Amino acid sequence: MRGAPSVSEARREAVLRAARELGYRPNELARGLVQRRTRTFGVLLSDLRNPFFAEAIEGIKEEAGAARYRTLLNTGDREPEREVEAISTLLERQTDGVILLSPRITEEALEDVARSAPTVLVGRLAESHAGLDCVVNDDPAGATMAVEHLAGLGHRRIAHVTGGNGAGAADRRRGYERAMTRLGLGEHISVAEGDYTEAGGYEGAKELLSRRPLPTAIFAANDLAALGTLSALEEAGVSVPGDVSLVGYDNTNLAALGQISLTSIDQPRHRMGVLAAQLLLERVESGRTTPRREVLKPRLVARGSSAPPGG
Amino acid sequence: MRGAPSVSEARREAVLRAARELGYRPNELARGLVQRRTRTFGVLLSDLRNPFFAEAIEGIKEEAGAARYRTLLNTGDREPEREVEAISTLLERQTDGVILLSPRITEEALEDVARSAPTVLVGRLAESHAGLDCVVNDDPAGATMAVEHLAGLGHRRIAHVTGGNGAGAADRRRGYERAMTRLGLGEHISVAEGDYTEAGGYEGAKELLSRRPLPTAIFAANDLAALGTLSALEEAGVSVPGDVSLVGYDNTNLAALGQISLTSIDQPRHRMGVLAAQLLLERVESGRTTPRREVLKPRLVARGSSAPPGG
DNA sequence: ATGAAAGCGCTAACAA
DNA sequence: TTGTTAGCGCTTTCAT
Secondary structure (H helix, E strand, O other), X not given: OOOOOOOOHHHHHHHHHHHHHHOOOOOHHHHHHHHOOOOEXXXXXXXXXXXXXXXXXXXXXXXXXXXXXXXXXXXXXXXXXXXXXXXXXXXXXXXXXXXXXXXXXXXXXXXXXXXXXXXEEEOOOOOOOOOEEEEEEOHHHHHHHHHHHHHHOOOOXXXXXXXXXXXXXXXXXXXXXHHHHHOOOHHHOEXXXXXXXXXXXXXXXXXXXXXXXXXXXXXXXXXXHHHHHHHHHHHOOOOOOOOOEEEEEEOOHHHHOOOOOOEEEEOOHHHHHHHHHHHHHHHHHOOOOOOOEEEEOOEEEOOOOOOOOOO | OOOOOOOOHHHHHHHHHHHXXXXXXXXXXXXXXXXXXXXXXXXXXXXXXXXHHHHHHHHHHHHHHHOOOEEEEEEOOOOHHHHHHHHXXXXXXXXXXEEEEOOOOOHHHHHHXXXXXXXXEEOOOOOOOOOXXXXXXXXXXXXHXXXXXXXXXXXXXXXXXXXXXXXXXXXXXXHHHHHHHHOOOHXXXXXXXXXXXXXXXXXXXXXXXXXXXXXXXXXXXXXXXXXXXXXXXXXXXXXXXXXXXXXXXXXXXXXXXXXXXXXXXXXXXXXXXXXXXXXXXXXHHOOOOOOXXXXXXXXXXXXXXXXXXXX
């Protein structure tokens, strides 16, 4: 009898002590089966290598923990199908709800998930609002900030390494293209595919370096891609910010490293995690079903990787 | 009837189709309850910010997946008590076994876990062999390599920033001290506490910088700590490797970044993950109970952060 | 090849 | 306050 309402003190202690001695662990499976809830949230994170998620998860755990919810993590290694599987693993264990951090799964798979359990999507907007909440930073605005920052420094040939089919990548790319057009730099739009990873950024940057004229600035879709870009530039003997300025996205701890000193667009990760957990709690505890969207403001953090061209 | 031995094709298809249409998901809790096994491994990782674990987990997932085992992750944010809780969350959901990646929990808590379920400890050796397997790299040997590398370059005042109470940190520290003594550099032993994080490395390096004479080389207990050390050095206007050489541990992707170019001791992370999963599978499937220890060889990867002193 | 019944470890509802 | 009973969704065993 765990946490029963009316049991004598003596008995409770005796039982608890005995349990401890026997190394008893309650079988949460059985408990969950009868209670039809497990007080557990499932969290899918798209990439264990991206430090962006660590802080978001801290926020989730804080908020969930305060409401006495446990958290279970899983990852699908950025592969849509593996992500679906990873989410299934979570769902089949009857997590009361799931938070999907920047998943790459299709809209269809997303709707399947949302139909199965309360779902909060982070880092990406669902096309259909069907019964799931979204927490994002304003990607188009963030991309615009990056472009305006570089243009403000005097750059015109500003290129972009995308996040491929990653969460929010399309919005960042569109934001870049629109900002360029709006600033009258439409003819200088130059886009290379990446995929939110270091390797992807490296390949994207190589592609950009093969084009002429060379860009004087590059906006990478996230910090990881910016690091890959940095490697490609260095390898090609292109100095940063001397020859090419660079701006990333996420403002992870990597961007802040002295040797990297990457100008980056900050997302309020911790806050996003907290918000995601709150939204999920609302759905699970208060039974809210009307979908909600939270769009947070990004913020540019200028560092050493961006400077006027030809500087 | 999932995967039954003898059901007519027609029926099977019909049922499967209907299930799909209804969005049916099997309740693995119920299944696990009756089968008394869940075909799920729990994995605790100590730090989501440390890219070291990403590859180890890939290895685990590969090997476990091949044997049709699912994987569930959790983290305790490097706090011993939270780790215990995170492991409980895993265990109470009846994971068939757990893999603990560099946990900070006490030996006692570790034994509790091992008593509850098949357990494989990675990154740290258990004092008692009681029914759990260990997969580690040879930390004393790795630390020795770091010291010998630096001494070979001509350094004598080689200091060490520790990993605090982190997994394997004590062994790395001892390896450092012994190697220094063996090389006749005992009087130059200088140790500052860190904790396997960037912040810890930063603080440890600040401490070292406050001592006189300054070291000409620093061996940091892991790459994250080395990054923190790098920040502290840069802040103090100390150039690397000009004034001070630096060696890390883990050889994460961070060490390989061109701007960082950190000499580091490599651990075969992927292999360690594969091995851990294999050991756990042996315990779970073949019922092995005799404990095993796998000690893998580390390897020094020299990069730009280490050079002869006064260079 | 299919249906019926028992039971996994737990909690909820009720009776004593 | 305590003991008893039923049943969560599934698999397994035994009849049919």
